[in-house]
Amino acid sequence: MHTPYQQLFGHSADFEVTYRLFSPEEGGRKLPPFQGIRWDFLYEEFPGEGFMIYPEIMDPQTNEIFPSGIPIPPYGIATMWNT
Numbered sequence: 830m831h832t833p834y835q836q837l838f839g840h841s842a843d844f845e846v847t848y849r850l851f852s853p854e855e856g857g858r859k860l861p862p863f864q865g866i867r868w869d870f871l872y873e874e875f876p877g878e879g880f881m882i883y884p885e886i887m888d889p890q891t892n893e894i895f896p897s898g899i900p901i902p903p904y905g906i907a908t909m910w911n912t
Contacts, residue, residue, distance in 0.1 A: 831864045831897040834885050834910045842885070842908035849904040861900030870909075883910040 835841060851857025870882040884907040886895040895901060 831894065833894055834883055834908070838910055838912055843911045844909050846884075846907055846909055847905070848884070848907050850901075852903070863900060864895050864897040866901075870911075880911060883912065884908070885910060 850862065853859045864886050866884065868882050868884060869879045871879055886901045887893070887906045887908065888895045889902065889905050895905075
């Protein structure tokens with residue numbers, strides 16, 4: 830079960846993104862990701878410095894938090910959380 834990040838971290842999202850996941854043929858994941866995945870995030874301005882980002886995938890139909898236990902869509906909107 831996914832605990833909403835606003836409840837977990839005690840603050841609002843840092844920013845929102847439109848994302849697209851690469852297919853395996855494009856060099857992307859071979860297994861589907863799920864709600865609760867964490868990604869390393871890099872800024873071009875800070876080479877060699879990575880940040881752990883917690884994306885919270887939004888359901889495109891309801892604009893609510895996407896449910897856990899179902900593979901996330903290959904593209905959509907996510908709020909991004911940096912602890």
